[in-house]
Amino acid sequence: MIRTGIGYDVHRLAQGRKLILGGVNIPFELGLLGHSDGDVLIHAIADALLGAMGKRDIGFFFPNSDPKWKDVSSLVFLEEIGQILFKEKWRIENIDSIVICERPKLSPFIEEMKQKVSSSLGIDLALVGIKATTNEKLGFIGRQEGIAAFASCLISKGID
Numbered sequence: 001m002i003r004t005g006i007g008y009d010v011h012r013l014a015q016g017r018k019l020i021l022g023g024v025n026i027p028f029e030l031g032l033l034g035h036s037d038g039d040v041l042i043h044a045i046a047d048a049l050l051g052a053m054g055k056r057d058i059g060f061f062f063p064n065s066d067p068k069w070k071d072v073s074s075l076v077f078l079e080e081i082g083q084i085l086f087k088e089k090w091r092i093e094n095i096d097s098i099v100i101c102e103r104p105k106l107s108p109f110i111e112e113m114k115q116k117v118s119s120s121l122g123i124d125l126a127l128v129g130i131k132a133t134t135n136e137k138l139g140f141i142g143r144q145e146g147i148a149a150f151a152s153c154l155i156s157k158g159i160d
């Protein structure tokens, strides 16, 4: 059995917040608003994995009404989803993702993000794709009002 999943997320940029993307703290004058750390990339990956299993979204599993998740690292969500996949005998074949961000330049942080994501899920680094692009200064992303991310994944079970 093989399944694919898709995830999408957007968070607003604001002053007085740390910028955390892919679990990495990135030096920048703005950060993402959110109940947790606002890690838009991790949220998109989490939704792709949950969707592939046919489950509800990240907001259902980790509601922002629950103080337990306030300011928590979103990598915790990924660890929990990794446990669900493991318990239900799913294997992650690959994850691919893209962050759409006008500034700052993310390429120096991509490898570290891949390490954080793969270790949180307990999978090989080579199974995780993370790419970054700008929005060519267009729209809300181009105006640096927010950052968006897309993710897809393939999971399998019962295949050797």
Ligand SMILES: [Zn+2]
Pocket: 009, 010, 011, 034, 038, 039, 040, 043
């Ligand atoms: Zn989110």
